[in-house]
Amino acid sequence: MAQTHVKEMQALKEHLGKHQLKLTRQRELILNAFLRQEHITAEAMYHQLAKSDPHLGLATIYRTLNLFCDAGLAQARHFGSQTKYDNVSHKGHHDHLICTGCEKIVEFENEEIERLQEEVAARNGFAIKTHRLELYGLCSRCRH
Amino acid sequence: MAQTHVKEMQALKEHLGKHQLKLTRQRELILNAFLRQEHITAEAMYHQLAKSDPHLGLATIYRTLNLFCDAGLAQARHFGSQTKYDNVSHKGHHDHLICTGCEKIVEFENEEIERLQEEVAARNGFAIKTHRLELYGLCSRCRH
DNA sequence: TATCATTTTGAGACAGTTTATCAATTTCAA
DNA sequence: TTGAAATTGATAAACTGTCTCAAAATGATA
Numbered sequence: 001m002a003q004t005h006v007k008e009m010q011a012l013k014e015h016l017g018k019h020q021l022k023l024t025r026q027r028e029l030i031l032n033a034f035l036r037q038e039h040i041t042a043e044a045m046y047h048q049l050a051k052s053d054p055h056l057g058l059a060t061i062y063r064t065l066n067l068f069c070d071a072g073l074a075q076a077r078h079f080g081s082q083t084k085y086d087n088v089s090h091k092g093h094h095d096h097l098i099c100t101g102c103e104k105i106v107e108f109e110n111e112e113i114e115r116l117q118e119e120v121a122a123r124n125g126f127a128i129k130t131h132r133l134e135l136y137g138l139c140s141r142c143r144h
Numbered sequence: 145m146a147q148t149h150v151k152e153m154q155a156l157k158e159h160l161g162k163h164q165l166k167l168t169r170q171r172e173l174i175l176n177a178f179l180r181q182e183h184i185t186a187e188a189m190y191h192q193l194a195k196s197d198p199h200l201g202l203a204t205i206y207r208t209l210n211l212f213c214d215a216g217l218a219q220a221r222h223f224g225s226q227t228k229y230d231n232v233s234h235k236g237h238h239d240h241l242i243c244t245g246c247e248k249i250v251e252f253e254n255e256e257i258e259r260l261q262e263e264v265a266a267r268n269g270f271a272i273k274t275h276r277l278e279l280y281g282l283c284s285r286c287r288h
Numbered sequence: 289t290a291t292c293a294t295t296t297t298g299a300g301a302c303a304g305t306t307t308a309t310c311a312a313t314t315t316c317a318a
Numbered sequence: 319t320t321g322a323a324a325t326t327g328a329t330a331a332a333c334t335g336t337c338t339c340a341a342a343a344t345g346a347t348a
Contacts (some may be wrong), residue, residue, distance in 0.1 A: 025314085058306090059326080080222070081307080084306090100221055113260050113264075127282050127287055128281040130281075165296090166322080167297060170296080201297065202298090225305085225333070294334105299339100302337070304333100307333090310327105314324080317320100
């Protein structure tokens with residue numbers, strides 16, 4: 001298990017070293033669980049890990065997921081009232097097509113759009129860290 | 145004041161009429177205040193209006209801003225832990241560049257991106273009604 | 289204009305999510 | 319092995335947003 005995420009563990013260790021932080025059993029545990037997901041909430045991870053480690057605190061999950069964000073391994077997204085932590089290494093970034101009829105969500109990627117975003121950002125002096133693109137409409141079925 | 149936003153007031157009245165809702169002093173007041181902004185949080189509006197109307201409740205602000213969303217006058221956007229209500233009528237559609245350092249918001253429009261969005265949607269059988277694009281990063285000042 | 293069923297309001301209680309607190313424990317450099 | 323510093327778990331607290339409900343306002347109707 002641990003050895004399947006060598007690269008990310010390495011990145012975490014590097015971040016910890018740079019900031020006088022320590023590698024703990026919990027951080028390893030949470031990292032491995034996190035890397036198996038595409039995106040997850042702190043609460044969901046809390047319940048998931050409770051099976052194997054009932055004494056792992058929710059606060060620790062939050063602290064650790066935020067640490068992963070600082071380390072560049074995760075990316076927080078505010079979705080409704082909850083925060084989802086995206087696994088950055090899992091796959092390339094993807095955006096969402098959301099049907100307002102049936103709530104179906106289709107993921108997509110478009111390099112050209114990404115490139116134009118960078119262009120817009122650069123023109124305004126911004127360095128993009130993350131972005132969010134959601135297209136709302138009706139899917140073919142809901143439109144008949 | 146009121147007469148400067150005839151079109152939006154008309155749209156609100158239409159929505160109210162369709163849904164057996166009533167036009168109240170508070171709804172007028174909040175609409176006029178809201179239309180002067182480009183985007184605002186419920187909390188900020190609460191403090192802003194407290195000066196002229198100290199008894200206006202926060203719950204009423206939330207209820208009314210959500211009403212504006214239903215009426216198509218506003219659009220809710222989750223930023224950080226707060227919800228910002230965008231003034232849809234303020235200008236044509238625009239997207240946002242958001243500085244995660246100082247929270248500055250720069251608006252932009254890019255026809256090419258919009259066109260590509262339509263393309264992606266069509267490819268997936270979707271008919272886009274609205275969309276949301278937010279680029280998060282650091283502005284030139286926060287990046288030093 | 290007066291009536292009155294219905295909607296809305298204000299104030300605060302409440303709920304859900306995330307952060308802060310702090311004593312006890314763990315880490316890791318020396 | 320030691321000990322200063324960081325981390326943890328448990329829970330309190332903070333924060334945002336919604337719900338409740340008695341009192342007030344609205345507006346259709348007479």
